[in-house]
Amino acid sequence: xxxxxxxxxxxxxxxxxxxxxxLDGLGLGDEWVTAEGPAGPLFAAYNRWGVSFVxxxxxxxxxxxxxxxxxxxxxxxxxxxxxxxxxxxxSGRAPRNLRVDLRGLSPFFQAVLERTREIPYGEVRSxxxxxxxxGRPAAVRAAGTALARNPVPFLVPCHRVVRSDGRVGHYGFGxxxxxxxxxxEGVDLDGLEALGxxxxxxxxxxxxxxYCVPSCRAARRISPSxxxxxxxxxxxxxxGYRPCRLCRPAPA
Amino acid sequence: MAxxxxxxxxxxxxxxxxxQHDVFTLALRWTANxxxxxxxxxxxxxxxxxxxxxxxxxQLASLRPRPFLLTIALNGARNGARRARRRPGxxxxxxxxxxxAPGGPEEEAERGRGGEAVAARLAAIPxxxxxxxxxxxxxxxxxxxxxxxxxxxxxxxxxxxSRGLALLREAGSSTEEVSP
Numbered sequence: 001x002x003x004x005x006x007x008x009x010x011x012x013x014x015x016x017x018x019x020x021x022x023l024d025g026l027g028l029g030d031e032w033v034t035a036e037g038p039a040g041p042l043f044a045a046y047n048r049w050g051v052s053f054v055x056x057x058x059x060x061x062x063x064x065x066x067x068x069x070x071x072x073x074x075x076x077x078x079x080x081x082x083x084x085x086x087x088x089x090x091s092g093r094a095p096r097n098l099r100v101d102l103r104g105l106s107p108f109f110q111a112v113l114e115r116t117r118e119i120p121y122g123e124v125r126s127x128x129x130x131x132x133x134x135g136r137p138a139a140v141r142a143a144g145t146a147l148a149r150n151p152v153p154f155l156v157p158c159h160r161v162v163r164s165d166g167r168v169g170h171y172g173f174g175x176x177x178x179x180x181x182x183x184x185e186g187v188d189l190d191g192l193e194a195l196g197x198x199x200x201x202x203x204x205x206x207x208x209x210x211y212c213v214p215s216c217r218a219a220r221r222i223s224p225s226x227x228x229x230x231x232x233x234x235x236x237x238x239x240g241y242r243p244c245r246l247c248r249p250a251p252a
Numbered sequence: 253m254a255x256x257x258x259x260x261x262x263x264x265x266x267x268x269x270x271x272q273h274d275v276f277t278l279a280l281r282w283t284a285n286x287x288x289x290x291x292x293x294x295x296x297x298x299x300x301x302x303x304x305x306x307x308x309x310x311q312l313a314s315l316r317p318r319p320f321l322l323t324i325a326l327n328g329a330r331n332g333a334r335r336a337r338r339r340p341g342x343x344x345x346x347x348x349x350x351x352x353a354p355g356g357p358e359e360e361a362e363r364g365r366g367g368e369a370v371a372a373r374l375a376a377i378p379x380x381x382x383x384x385x386x387x388x389x390x391x392x393x394x395x396x397x398x399x400x401x402x403x404x405x406x407x408x409x410x411x412x413x414s415r416g417l418a419l420l421r422e423a424g425s426s427t428e429e430v431s432p
Contacts, residue, residue, distance in 0.1 A: 007389035007420075009367040010374070014276035015290060019268045022297045028261060049262060072269060103262045 020074045029074030032063070033081040035089035037154060038184040039177055042089050044155075045075060050099030051085060054152045056173045070151060092185065093121050094155040102151070111135060112146035119160040122185045123215040123247070124192065126164040126201075132251060148172060154181075166196020166214075187215060200229035202249045204241045211236040216247035257312040260304055267317055268297055274318060274391050275325050281374065281386045282329035292332060296325040318393065319400035326383070326401065373423040381416030388413050 023029055030045040030052055037056070043063035045053040055066050067075055088094040094117070102110045111134040118133075119125050131143035147158040148170070159178045163169040168189065171178035182189055195203075195214050203219045204211035206226040211233070212219035230236040233243065233250035243250045255263035275296050279289040300321055304312065374382060387393045387401060388409075395406050402409065 006370060007374070007385065008392075010277070010281065010371055010386075010390045011392075012273065012277045012280045012289075014272035014293060015286070018272050018276070018290070018293070019265065022268050022272075022294055023265060025294065025298055026264075026301050028265065073265065103259075104266075 017072075019072045024074040029076060030067075030071070031076050031078035031081075032067075033078045033085060033089075034060070034063075035086050037089055038092040039180045042154060044085060044089055044152075046078075046082070046085060047073075047101060049101035049103060051152050051155055052101040054089070054154050056153070056177065088155060092154060092157075092181065094157070098155065100152045100155060105146075105149070105151075108134060108136060108139070108142065109146040109149065112143050113150055113152075113156045113158075116147065116150075116158055116161060117156050119157055120217065121157075122187060123213075123217065124160045124162045124182065124187055125213060125215075125247075127161055127169075128164055129213065129248075130161055133248070137251070144170070160185075162192070164196070164201060166192040166194070195229060198229065199231050202230050202233055202236050204228040204230060204236050204239065209241050210244050211241040211249060212244040213247045213249045216244055216249075218244055218246055253313055253315055253317055256304065256317075257309060260301075260312075264301055264304070267300075267321075271318060271321050272297075275321050277391055278322055278325050278386060279329065281371075281382070281390065282326070283332070288332075292325065292328050295328050296321060299324050299328065316397065316400065319397045322387070322391070322393075322401045370420075373420050376423060377416060377419045381412050381419055384409050384412040385416035385420070389417070 020029070028047070030047045032043060032045045034041060034043045036042070040056055041058040043055055043057060043060065044051055045067055053067050053070065055063055057063050057066075064075060084095065084098055088098055096117075100113075100117075102113060105113070112130055115130055115133040116125075127140050127144050127147075128137070130147070131137055131140045134143060134146075136142070143161075147161055150156050150158045150172075153159065153172060159171060159181045161169075162182075168175055168178045168182065179189060192214055200214070202211045203214050203222065204227075205219070205222040206228055210218070211228075211230060228236075228239070228241075230239065230241075237243075237250070253263075256267055257263070272293065276289060276293045279292040279296070280286065283289045283292055303324070307315070374385065377385075383402060384398060384404075387398045388395075393401070395409055398404075398409050399406055404412070
């Protein structure tokens with residue numbers, strides 16, 4: 001007996017890799033490069049929209065496997081790697097004009113990653129800071145999820161986002177690597193943890209009357225005698241301090 | 253389609269991923285084997301990409317992707333069949349029964365549920381009934397979308413689907429008589 005439901009068995013699935021073949025035919029695939037990063041070997045894929053994927057491994061097969069977990073796109077070794085990308089991977093300093101391909105992520109996730117890019121080399125910010133900068137101050141956990149899904153670690157420096165208590169917190173490649181990268185950038189992790197243990201989240205300068213997040217480059221120049229730690233932005237404001245314009249320690 | 257309208261190259265990947273199975277299913281019913289079906293499905297997306305490149309941006313957002321892609325696939329299948337009649341080598345479905353499928357997992361599943369026999373019967377009914385039946389019952393299109401693909405009015409489509417199903421049933425009962 002043939003009826004409509006019987007015919008549904010004829011519904012077929014395109015073979016695996018179909019999308020990749022089509023995109024390849026149209027020249028819409030990705031190319032990859034490898035480079036020695038500050039904390040070990042890295043692989044990166046990029047396409048015409050920017051860098052699409054970065055991972056820490058020394059094994060090209062592991063890289064390809066991880067790429068295919070996220071994307072159904074063809075992957076070729078780069079004939080001529082863009083010089084800017086290699087420099088960024090090797091130095092750990094991604095220039096602002098280096099484009100990253102965040103297609104497929106939600107607008108909030110994209111906002112979190114874009115704001116994370118603005119954290120300067122050698123400084124850290126809290127998950128709460130990133131959530132607030134991305135426009136949803138209450139979505140601290142969601143910001144953490146966005147950072148965990150960061151397709152381009154190192155270039156979007158999710159390793160520079162740490163816990164509010166000064167500890168480094170989670171990292172896709174393990175907390176040890178997070179510590180190593182931050183140490184290589186010159187971040188005083190022990191100092192930040194000590195501050196966190198003491199309950200201080202911002203640091204004021206008695207001479208200028210400005211308060212900062214502890215790792216801000218302005219905060220690091222405060223002489224010990226002029227340093228005034230505060231448990232919160234509100235208490236610093238109550239003490240007559242104004243927020244730093246570089247590190248934006250409080251809502252504008 | 254909003255994504256395709258905003259960024260064709262970026263959105264196109266999603267378009268392929270989302271509709272590859274529909275297009276491949278149609279291609280499989282219009283060609284003799286999976287290999288030709290895959291070629292046809294790939295050509296469909298390549299043509300679609302080129303067509304979308306030339307599309308006015310204002311109209312892109314309101315384009316319905318499924319009928320658009322299936323129409324291109326169907327034209328490709330018909331052109332292929334025409335080419336094959338002029339120059340043998342490409343085997344259109346009409347040339348003969350569905351060949352014994354090579355043992356892919358999907359053919360396995362299709363056979364397991366009697367799909368192979370159904371496919372052979374479907375291949376044997378005239379195209380004006382086969383197309384509406386495939387679009388409606390295999391791919392699962394709504395009548396409005398079917399109208400866009402076939403250019404046939406709704407009432408006609410409905411009667412073609414039911415006539416097609418009736419033909420399949422007749423073909424089914426005759427084979428059942430033959431088989432022990």
